[in-house]
Amino acid sequence: MRKIVIEIDRLRTLLHDCANFSGQSRMHTDTRLPRPGNNSLPSDRQLYIRQLLLQDGRVLATELAQTLGVSEDSIRRDLRELAASGVCKRVYGGAIAMTPNTGSLDERSHENVASKARLAAAAVQLLQPGQFVFLDSGTTNLEIARALPDMPLTVATNSILIAAALLGRQQFDVTVVGGRMDHRIGGTIGTAAALEIQAMRPDICFLGTCSVDIELGIGTTIAEEAAFKRLLVRQCSQIVLAVTNQKLGTASPFAVTPLAEVSRLVIEADAEPHKVERLQGSGVPLLFAAAS
Amino acid sequence: MRKIVIEIDRLRTLLHDCANFSGQSRMHTDTRLPRPGNNSLPSDRQLYIRQLLLQDGRVLATELAQTLGVSEDSIRRDLRELAASGVCKRVYGGAIAMTPNTGSLDERSHENVASKARLAAAAVQLLQPGQFVFLDSGTTNLEIARALPDMPLTVATNSILIAAALLGRQQFDVTVVGGRMDHRIGGTIGTAAALEIQAMRPDICFLGTCSVDIELGIGTTIAEEAAFKRLLVRQCSQIVLAVTNQKLGTASPFAVTPLAEVSRLVIEADAEPHKVERLQGSGVPLLFAAAS
DNA sequence: CACCTTCATGCACAAACATGCAAACAAACA
DNA sequence: TGTTTGTTTGCATGTTTGTGCATGAAGGTG
Numbered sequence: 001m002r003k004i005v006i007e008i009d010r011l012r013t014l015l016h017d018c019a020n021f022s023g024q025s026r027m028h029t030d031t032r033l034p035r036p037g038n039n040s041l042p043s044d045r046q047l048y049i050r051q052l053l054l055q056d057g058r059v060l061a062t063e064l065a066q067t068l069g070v071s072e073d074s075i076r077r078d079l080r081e082l083a084a085s086g087v088c089k090r091v092y093g094g095a096i097a098m099t100p101n102t103g104s105l106d107e108r109s110h111e112n113v114a115s116k117a118r119l120a121a122a123a124v125q126l127l128q129p130g131q132f133v134f135l136d137s138g139t140t141n142l143e144i145a146r147a148l149p150d151m152p153l154t155v156a157t158n159s160i161l162i163a164a165a166l167l168g169r170q171q172f173d174v175t176v177v178g179g180r181m182d183h184r185i186g187g188t189i190g191t192a193a194a195l196e197i198q199a200m201r202p203d204i205c206f207l208g209t210c211s212v213d214i215e216l217g218i219g220t221t222i223a224e225e226a227a228f229k230r231l232l233v234r235q236c237s238q239i240v241l242a243v244t245n246q247k248l249g250t251a252s253p254f255a256v257t258p259l260a261e262v263s264r265l266v267i268e269a270d271a272e273p274h275k276v277e278r279l280q281g282s283g284v285p286l287l288f289a290a291a292s
Numbered sequence: 293m294r295k296i297v298i299e300i301d302r303l304r305t306l307l308h309d310c311a312n313f314s315g316q317s318r319m320h321t322d323t324r325l326p327r328p329g330n331n332s333l334p335s336d337r338q339l340y341i342r343q344l345l346l347q348d349g350r351v352l353a354t355e356l357a358q359t360l361g362v363s364e365d366s367i368r369r370d371l372r373e374l375a376a377s378g379v380c381k382r383v384y385g386g387a388i389a390m391t392p393n394t395g396s397l398d399e400r401s402h403e404n405v406a407s408k409a410r411l412a413a414a415a416v417q418l419l420q421p422g423q424f425v426f427l428d429s430g431t432t433n434l435e436i437a438r439a440l441p442d443m444p445l446t447v448a449t450n451s452i453l454i455a456a457a458l459l460g461r462q463q464f465d466v467t468v469v470g471g472r473m474d475h476r477i478g479g480t481i482g483t484a485a486a487l488e489i490q491a492m493r494p495d496i497c498f499l500g501t502c503s504v505d506i507e508l509g510i511g512t513t514i515a516e517e518a519a520f521k522r523l524l525v526r527q528c529s530q531i532v533l534a535v536t537n538q539k540l541g542t543a544s545p546f547a548v549t550p551l552a553e554v555s556r557l558v559i560e561a562d563a564e565p566h567k568v569e570r571l572q573g574s575g576v577p578l579l580f581a582a583a584s
Numbered sequence: 585c586a587c588c589t590t591c592a593t594g595c596a597c598a599a600a601c602a603t604g605c606a607a608a609c610a611a612a613c614a
Numbered sequence: 615t616g617t618t619t620g621t622t623t624g625c626a627t628g629t630t631t632g633t634g635c636a637t638g639a640a641g642g643t644g
Contacts (some may be wrong), residue, residue, distance in 0.1 A: 093334065363635085385642095
C-alpha cells in the first residue's frame with residue numbers, strides 16, 4: 001500500500017477547503033453577526049436568535065448552545081418562548097423562522113392547512129351559481145379554490161397554483177390572467193396583468209392578504225402586489241377576505257385598502273376575542289369559520 | 293510541524309467523501325436546489341423533498357437517500373409522511389407530486405415519463421443563454437420545462453402545469469399567457485391568448501403535438517388548439533418538436549403546419565428505422581435523444 | 585416460476601426534549 | 615449588612631422522537 005507523509009495542518013486545510021468548496025456551509029454566523037458577550041442578558045440572547053432566524057430562516061439548538069456558551073436547556077427555553085410569541089416554529093433539532101413573508105411559496109402552502117380549509121369552507125358559502133368570481137393569489141385562496149362547490153361559475157385568477165387546482169373542474173369557466181410571473185407570489189402581477197383585469201367586472205373577489213389591521217387596513221409585503229390588489233378592489237363588486245388568526249392585527253409595509261372597502265371578513269372561530277370585538281366595532285360584516 | 297503517515301487511497305477516499313458530502317454531484321437536481329447541509333434538521337429534508345417534487349414532479353427513494361446521506365428507511369418514512377399530508381402520492385420506488393387536477397391530463401402526464409425525460413434532456417441542449425423560449429402546452433414540454441438548464445432565459449408558456457413547474461426557478465423570467473383555460477389541454481388557447489402571443493417574438497418554440505406525419509405534417513385533435521399552434525409557428529423564429537415514438541407516423545383531424553416549417557425534430561433513439569429514414573429524406577434536421 | 589428490488593414492521597439505540605429542582609445571582613427592602 | 619424575593623441557569627430525571635438495521639412480505643421483471 002502506497003503511503004505519503006503529510007502535515008496534519010495541511011491535511012486539515014485540504015479537508016476544510018474541500019468541504020467549503022460547495023459553499024453551503026452555515027457556519028457564517030460567527031463572522032456576520034455580533035455575538036452577545038459572556039455575561040449577557042437572556043433578552044440579548046433571544047435578540048441574537050431572532051436576528052439569526054431573520055438571516056438564515058432557521059437555527060439549530062446545539063449550534064446556538066455552542067456559539068452562545070450556554071447549555072442547550074437555556075436555548076430550548078428561549079426557542080420555546082420565541083415560538084410561543086410566534087417568532088418561529090419549533091422543530092426537532094432547532095427552529096425555523098415564522099415571519100409572514102419568509103419561507104417559500106411551497107412552505108407557506110403547507111402551513112395551517114386545516115385552518116385555511118375551514119376558512120375556505122365558510123367562504124365558499126357566499127357564492128351563488130352563475131357568478132363571476134375572482135380568486136386572487138394566496139395560499140388561503142388556494143384552499144378556497146379547492147373548496148369551490150359544484151355549481152356553474154366563471155372563475156378568473158392570477159395565481160398559477162389556483163389555476164392548476166381548477167384544472168379538470170369542467171363545470172368552471174376558468175380564465176387565467178396573463179403577464180409576468182412573480183416567483184414570490186406564484187402568480188402574475190404587473191402591467192400586463194393589470195390591463196387584463198381592467199376588462200373584468202367580477203361579482204365577487206376573494207382577496208389574498210398578508211395582514212389585516214383595523215386602523216391600517218389590508219397590507220402586503222410587496223409594492224407591486226399592493227397596487228394590483230388595489231385595482232382588484234376597484235373592479236370587483238364584492239370583496240371577501242379570509243384571514244387566519246396569525247394575520248389578524250398585524251401590519252405590512254404596503255397598504256392595499258382600508259377595511260371599509262371589504263364586504264365580508266371570514267375569520268376563524270377561535271380568533272382572539274378582543275380582536276373580534278374591535279372588528280365588530282369597525283362595522284365590517286364578519287363570517288366565522290366552523291370550529292376545529 | 294506535526295506530520296502523519298496516511299495511505300494515498302485513504303486520503304483519496306477522505307477527500308472524495310468530503311467533496312461528495314458537500315454536494316457537487318452530477319445529478320441535475322443538485323445544481324438547481326440548495327441541498328440541506330451536513331447539520332440539517334429533519335424538517336429541512338422534507339422541505340427539500342417537497343421542493344424537488346415541485347420542480348421535477350417525482351422523486352426516487354434511493355436517489356434521495358444517497359443525495360441526502362441518510363438511509364432509505366428515513367426517506368421512505370418522510371415520503372409516507374408527506375403522502376399522508378397530501379403533498380405527494382407514494383409509488384413503487386419513490387413518489388410523485390400530487391397535482392390537484394384529476395382525470396385525463398393527469399394520467400397522460402405519467403405515461404412514458406422516462407421517454408419524455410430523455411427527449412427533454414436532448415431538446416434543452418438546443419438552448420442558448422439569454423434566449424426567449426416559448427413552451428407550448430403538452431406533457432413532453434412539461435418534461436422540457438423541468439429539464440431546463442440553469443441559464444438566464446426568458447420563458448413564456450400557455451400551459452398552467454408548465455408555469456407551475458417553473459415556479460421558484462428564480463433565474464427564469466416567466467411570462468404566462470392569459471386567457472380562457474381549456475381543461476383538456478391544461479392551458480390557455482383562444483382569442484385572448486392569441487392576442488398576447490401576437491406581441492411576442494420568441495427565439496425558439498417547443499411545440500406540443502399530437503401527431504407527426506411526413507405527408508400530413510403536424511396535427512392535433514382540437515381545432516382551436518391547431519389554430520393557436522399555427523399562430524405560434526408564425527411568431528417564432530425556430531420551431532422544435534420533441535415526439536415520442538407512438539406519435540411518429542400518425543395523423544390527427546386538424547393540421548397545424550407541414551413538417552418543412554420545423555427547424556428541428558427531436559426523436560427517441562429507438563425510433564423505428566424506416567420512419568427515421570423517411571424523416572431524414574424529408575430534409576428535417578433530426579436530433580436523437582440518448583438511448584434508455 | 586425464480587430472482588431482485590422495494591416496502592412495512594418491530595426493535596434497539598442515540599439524540600433531543602420537557603419537567604422538576606436546587607444553586608447562583610441580582611435587586612429590593614428592613 | 616442581612617434577608618427576602620424573583621429570575622436565571624445547569625443538572626438529573628424520565629419521555630418522546632428520529633434513525634438504522636433486521637426480518638419477512640409484497641411488488642415488479644424476465
